[in-house]
Amino acid sequence: MRLDKFLVDCGVGSRTEVKKYLKNKAVTVNGKVETSAKCQVDEKADKVTFQGQVLQHETFVYYLLNKPPGVISATEDARHRTVLDLLDDLARRKQVFPVGRLDIDTHGLLLLTNNGDLAHAMLSPKKHVDKIYQAQVRGIMTEQDVERFRQGIELKDMRCLPAELEIMELDEANHTSLVRITIREGKFHQVKRMVAACGKEVTDLQRLSMGPLVLDENLPIGMFRRLTEAERASLSIFGVVL
Template sequence: MRLDKFLADCGVGSRKDIKTLLKSKLVTVNGQIETSAKCQIDEKKDQISLDGQILNHETFVYYLLNKPPGLISATEDTYHPTVLDLLDHEARHKKVFPVGRLDIDTHGLLLLTNNGKLAHAMLSPKKHVNKVYQAKIDGIMTPADSLAFAQGIALKDFTCQPAQLSILATDDQENRSVVQITIKEGKFHQVKRMVQACGKQVIDLQRLSMGPLQLDPNLALGQYRRLTPQELASLEMFGVPL
């Protein structure tokens, strides 16, 4: 790999910035100053430092975001801010994207990465990846609704795969419910439409988990962090290079 490509992957700056850093003799390869952008290095064996700080090359990066309402789960949008607007320069430089989508008013767990193979595996219908949501409902969900979810709710354009509906709390006076819903698909507005098919309405929706990843209770809305080594290890179940 060329040295300038390595430095660019590490997010140290633009091509112009990298040329300036090299000319300023701030970059070393295995302890020796290197000024040539074309210098060939082994990113797995050579030690590259910038101004005395060792740089670690990463092909793929992974971020866990507690998505707030009001943002689009996309890399760009003409009318609304996107989840990428929350990220720092390094994450955007790595060209991460959301794995799956949450509606603009839905909040909770969202994985962002630049690993396309992992995203494809996690979203593939063949993998049957569980997605768990907690929802506040206008109306009282019943055991009959749970049975309907388990049998597969028929919507106008498709029939949902069997899903799990657990009733966590009901308030007859307020005519409200709190439920946990587990689905294996992720079609447009699916959870809201399934609840609507039962004659009720979702008034708040939060994603708690996706596959092995759980929403971090220490992340406030809008905050994000890198995946932990344990979380990364849990993604090995999808059988793609991480």
């Protein structure tokens, strides 16, 4: 592998930036300063450093974000902050993107990666990947609603696949419900529309999990971290190179 590609893959910078770093003698290969972008390196065997820091080669990166409300699940937007604005320079240089979308006012788990094959597999309608949400609802959800979810709710433009509605808490005095909803598709505003079809309104929506990934309770809202080795390994169920 060319040294400049290795450095770009490690998030050091763009190819143009990398060439400047090489010219300024900021890179060593096996202890010797290297200035040639064309230098061939073995990403598994050679020791490459940038400004004294040993680099680990990685093509794909994976970040777990606890998305806050008010931020959109996009890579750029002229009017709103995007989830990329919450990440560091390394993640942005690796050109990560959100796997699927959460509405601007929905918060919770969001996976960001630069692995397009994984994103395609996780979002494929054929995979029926479980997505679990916790919703605060204005109105009292009933066992009849549970059955409607189980049968598949009919909306104006589509019939939803069978879903699971679990009633966690009911507050008769305030006429509110706390529920968990599991869906296996991801249509526009789907959870909110399903609840609305039952005559109630979602007032707060949080995604708790997507496939094998579960929201980290210790991850503050608006913060992100890399996936753990176990979390990354769990994605192997999608049958793509990680």
